[in-house]
Amino acid sequence: MTERKSTKLVSAALALGILAACSPVGGPLLNPQGNSALLQSQSAARGSKIFNADARPQMAPNQVIVKVKPGDPNLFVQSLARSGARVVDFFDIDTRVFLVESASRNTDDLIRQFSQDRNVEIAQPNYLVSLNQIPAAPRQQGRPNMAAPNDPLYAQQWHLPHVGALDAWSQGGQGNKDLIVAVVDTGVDYNHPDLKANTIKGKDFTKESPDGLDPIDGFGHGTHVAGIIAAVANNGEGVAGAAPNVKILAVKVLSAKGGGSLFAIAGGIKHSVDMGAKIVNLSLGGPAVTDLISSAVGYWATKKGALLIAAAGNSNTAVGTPARIDDYYMAVAASDQANKRAKFSCYGKELSVSAPGVQIMATTPTYKVPLNDHGYPQNYAFLQGTSMATPLVAGVAALVWSRHPEWTAKQVRQHLEKTAVDVGAPGKDNESGFGVVNAAAALR
Ligand SMILES: [Ca+2]
Numbered sequence: 001m002t003e004r005k006s007t008k009l010v011s012a013a014l015a016l017g018i019l020a021a022c023s024p025v026g027g028p029l030l031n032p033q034g035n036s037a038l039l040q041s042q043s044a045a046r047g048s049k050i051f052n053a054d055a056r057p058q059m060a061p062n063q064v065i066v067k068v069k070p071g072d073p074n075l076f077v078q079s080l081a082r083s084g085a086r087v088v089d090f091f092d093i094d095t096r097v098f099l100v101e102s103a104s105r106n107t108d109d110l111i112r113q114f115s116q117d118r119n120v121e122i123a124q125p126n127y128l129v130s131l132n133q134i135p136a137a138p139r140q141q142g143r144p145n146m147a148a149p150n151d152p153l154y155a156q157q158w159h160l161p162h163v164g165a166l167d168a169w170s171q172g173g174q175g176n177k178d179l180i181v182a183v184v185d186t187g188v189d190y191n192h193p194d195l196k197a198n199t200i201k202g203k204d205f206t207k208e209s210p211d212g213l214d215p216i217d218g219f220g221h222g223t224h225v226a227g228i229i230a231a232v233a234n235n236g237e238g239v240a241g242a243a244p245n246v247k248i249l250a251v252k253v254l255s256a257k258g259g260g261s262l263f264a265i266a267g268g269i270k271h272s273v274d275m276g277a278k279i280v281n282l283s284l285g286g287p288a289v290t291d292l293i294s295s296a297v298g299y300w301a302t303k304k305g306a307l308l309i310a311a312a313g314n315s316n317t318a319v320g321t322p323a324r325i326d327d328y329y330m331a332v333a334a335s336d337q338a339n340k341r342a343k344f345s346c347y348g349k350e351l352s353v354s355a356p357g358v359q360i361m362a363t364t365p366t367y368k369v370p371l372n373d374h375g376y377p378q379n380y381a382f383l384q385g386t387s388m389a390t391p392l393v394a395g396v397a398a399l400v401w402s403r404h405p406e407w408t409a410k411q412v413r414q415h416l417e418k419t420a421v422d423v424g425a426p427g428k429d430n431e432s433g434f435g436v437v438n439a440a441a442a443l444r
């Protein structure tokens, strides 16, 4: 308790110190307008790199994430003032971590400087992260399923019967309406007729909305992810989610261009858990890098009892960040109709499980979004990527947790791994993890 209290005091003192240090440069620190300008400039810099699977990590220009050493934080604030950089945000899980920005100096320069600062423990770039969905030509196909719900597009959702969803639903129900799964993504079209009843509004960490509070989907990706988890079933409309009775918490961390920074994502994860989410879906990632902030928030959320499920990545390389931090994130690979690793899916020893991620039919926004410019229709579309495999695992995890509310996140994860269908090389392998997730086996 006393430690907590003293941390709070240090934090308050530090905040005051920063305000004082920064007032000559440009007014109060954490005002939303200031942040808004910052994050918009990141979007502009990202340009058309949304689907770029290039291995070189992109980073927020002129920014670094700094962790200061324990002790008097004012020493850091003073050296910061001398450097002409300023703190633009802080990380409320770890009071020694700050997002620092310079108007004139680039990231490499800042890293060099802070690495030599005796008050600094670690300095790293604020890497940019993108959504893990890749374009695929839309396709119309499917066969009727006699036991299917009445959703007209259910017949095109091959992934549901493939993982035994109908069997699971008849054994264990369609999920607990009080269980919250956060979709930390581009936002969600919370007015979509197939999502509205199940969606709760969280916050917008991209600051695209004027008040920073509206998590409406500005790209189209998060709405698809949300539908895979919990589109309303048996309502005579559209598609069915894997756990159609649970709640979606819409949290926006990726901009209308499909990118965001690790700092914004960490904020979104923290917010999700604070809002009561048991499962956090992260259909996003960047190239494999060491990252203190994803580790810190992962550690914190795991201690709080949440299960973080993250896309392995679509670059056909090593598992990306944050999914590769396997102590705190459950990494999901994408598989195809033959249970083979999708050719784009990342692979490696960090994989937990695989799930169908090729030609997945689900919800898209009911209004025009950038996704439509890539040839995907409004309302419902096929998309593919580890972005689509991840929410299917989140949905099955939600079914399991609804059935066994007393289980810990670790128990839910281990149960999904134990009941996955072993494919490829016997036992756990680098192509599929423990195998392809199976709802029927998990609910049996
Ligand atoms: Ca439906």
Ligand SMILES: [Ca+2]
Pocket: 422, 423, 424, 425, 426, 427, 428, 429, 432, 433, 434, 435
């Ligand atoms: Ca295997």
